[in-house]
Every structure is written in C-alpha cells, then in structure tokens.
Amino acid sequence: xxxxxxxxxxxxxxxxxxxxxxxxxxxxxxxxxxxxxxxxxxxxxxxxxxxxxxxxxxxxxxxxxxxxxxxxxxxxxxxxxxxxxxxxxxxxxxxxxxxxxxxxxxxxxxxxxxxxxxxxxxxxxxxxxxxxxxxxxxxxxxxxxxxxxxxxxxxxxxxxxxxxxxxxxxxxxxxxxxxxxxxxxxxxxxxxxxxxxxxxxxxxxxxxxxxxxxxxxxxxxxxxxxxxxxxxxxxxxxxxxxxxxxxxxxxxxxxxxxxxx
Ligand code: IPE
Ligand code: IPE
Ligand code: MG
Numbered sequence: 001x002x003x004x005x006x007x008x009x010x011x012x013x014x015x016x017x018x019x020x021x022x023x024x025x026x027x028x029x030x031x032x033x034x035x036x037x038x039x040x041x042x043x044x045x046x047x048x049x050x051x052x053x054x055x056x057x058x059x060x061x062x063x064x065x066x067x068x069x070x071x072x073x074x075x076x077x078x079x080x081x082x083x084x085x086x087x088x089x090x091x092x093x094x095x096x097x098x099x100x101x102x103x104x105x106x107x108x109x110x111x112x113x114x115x116x117x118x119x120x121x122x123x124x125x126x127x128x129x130x131x132x133x134x135x136x137x138x139x140x141x142x143x144x145x146x147x148x149x150x151x152x153x154x155x156x157x158x159x160x161x162x163x164x165x166x167x168x169x170x171x172x173x174x175x176x177x178x179x180x181x182x183x184x185x186x187x188x189x190x191x192x193x194x195x196x197x198x199x200x201x202x203x204x205x206x207x208x209x210x211x212x213x214x215x216x217x218x219x220x221x222x223x224x225x226x227x228x229x230x231x232x233x234x235x236x237x238x239x240x241x242x243x244x245x246x247x248x249x250x251x252x253x254x255x256x257x258x259x260x261x
Contacts, residue, residue, distance in 0.1 A: 027197070
C-alpha cells in the first residue's frame with residue numbers, strides 16, 4: 001500500500017523522453033557581461049531561448065515544462081534590474097499569448113502572484129484561461145516562486161483546514177500534504193536542468209525534486225539550444241531510476257509485479 005501511494009506522486013519516465021522537465025534558466029547576466037552589454041540584454045536574449053526550448057520539448061513529446069523565471073529572492077537585485085524584468089515579463093507575455101495558442105500550448109504560473117502589479121496579475125490569469133483547454137505542452141512559469149514559500153503556503157492551507165475540522169491532524173501523511181503544494185495535480189519533474197554552471201537548487205521545487213534526475217551544464221541560458229537539450233535527454237536516458245529500490249529490483253520490476261499479482 002505504501003509503495004502504491006508513493007508511486008502515484010511520481011512519473012515513471014525511464015530511459016525515454018522525460019514527461020516533466022524543470023529548468024533553472026541561469027546565466028543571462030554573465031552572457032551579457034561577456035559581451036560588454038548590460039545584464040538586461042542577457043535577459044532579453046534569454047526570453048528568446050524560452051520560445052526555442054518550449055517548442056523543442058513539445059516536438060519531442062515532453063508533456064510539462066516548468067521554467068524558473070523569477071525567484072522569491074530575486075527581489076533583492078538592484079531595483080532597475082527588477083523593474084526591467086517585470087517589464088520584460090509583461091511584454092513577453094503579451095507577445096507570446098497568440099503563439100502559445102497557435103501551438104496548442106497551455107500556460108500556467110506558480111508562485112506568489114500578490115507580489116506583482118495588478119496589470120501583470122490580470123494578464124497572467126487571462127493567459128491561463130485562454131490556453132486552458134489546449135492539449136499540447138503545458139508550460140509552467142515559476143514566478144516569485146520559492147520552494148520554501150511553496151511548502152509554507154501548503155502548511156498554511158493544511159493548518160486552516162485542520163482548524164476548520166476538514167482534516168484530521170493525525171491522518172496527515174505525505175500524500176495529504178502533497179495535495180496542498182503547487183503542481184500537486186501533475187507528475188513530479190523527471191529531469192531537472194540548470195544552465196550557467198552553478199550546481200545548486202537555489203530554492204526551486206524543494207519538495208517536488210525529491211527523486212528528479214539532475215543535469216547541470218556550464219552553458220549560459222541565452223546560448224542554450226536544441227542540441228544542448230538533446231544532450232540532457234541522452235544523459236537522462238542513461239540513468240537508472242531506483243526510487244529507493246535496488247538495481248536488481250528495478251531490472252526485474254515487471255516480473256516482481258507479475259508474481260505479486
Ligand atoms: C537568470 O540569469 C535569470 C534570473 C534569475 C531572472 P541571471 O540573471 O541570474 O544570470 P547570472 O547568473 O547573473 O549570469
Ligand atoms: C535562480 O537563479 C533563479 C532563477 C533562474 C529564476 P539565481 O541566479 O537567482 O540563483 P543564485 O543566486 O545564483 O543561487
Ligand atoms: Mg544567476
């Protein structure tokens with residue numbers, strides 16, 4: 001029973017194209033600095049990469065692509081850079097809604113929307129509603145998102161439901177808690193990619209990445225292309241996902257399941 005519950009939280013992509021890919025798009029600033037350009041030029045170029053990679057993922061059969069666009073901690077950057085990022089967010093969203101629609105892609109946002117301007121919040125909701133019935137790639141943008149924020153807002157929701165008598169605190173388990181988190185209705189990421197050379201999670205999906213395969217590359221996000229994505233997918237295809245089991249168990253998994261049935 002326990003194994004069955006754990007299985008329902010995760011995707012089983014193994015040795016094939018990952019169903020859910022999560023990317024920390026890092027290195028925009030350094031890309032610009034290397035060209036003696038302002039950091040903002042790197043962000044502009046990075047926005048173009050998003051379009052390229054979303055299309056490539058869709059064509060290769062990826063179902064969900066989650067992109068870290070702005071972290072809860074990125075507000076600490078110089079005000080001018082934050083301002084530029086908000087403007088870029090708004091203009092990119094305006095320009096891309098039609099293209100998403102034409103490509104049958106769905107858009108969804110995770111993160112604390114309250115931090116954004118009302119204009120941006122409205123556009124975000126409109127884009128989600130407009131693309132809600134599309135059946136192609138689901139593009140998730142993590143904006144003003146942090147893994148700790150996600151876990152905290154889940155705890156808050158659960159605590160409220162417990163106080164209201166809707167949840168029995170003694171019955172709270174992993175599965176129950178999971179339902180309060182962002183993306184609780186989707187399989188967890190199979191493959192995590194971070195560009196820009198840093199090997200850290202930077203408060204991305206702390207809960208959801210528990211069993212995700214990690215791939216790091218020195219390439220800077222504006223330079224990231226279809227070939228780079230294929231390298232990441234090839235790397236993913238070599239991984240044996242054990243989820244706590246032994247290699248032998250995983251190799252004979254189907255046989256075990258048959259015997260157990
Ligand atoms: C990622 O690139 C984009 C955001 C965090 C918004 P950076 O801006 O972090 O680029 P580097 O890491 O400074 O090169
Ligand atoms: C992570 O990149 C956040 C995004 C890509 C949106 P950062 O550049 O903010 O991460 P740190 O500060 O190097 O850890
Ligand atoms: Mg960075």
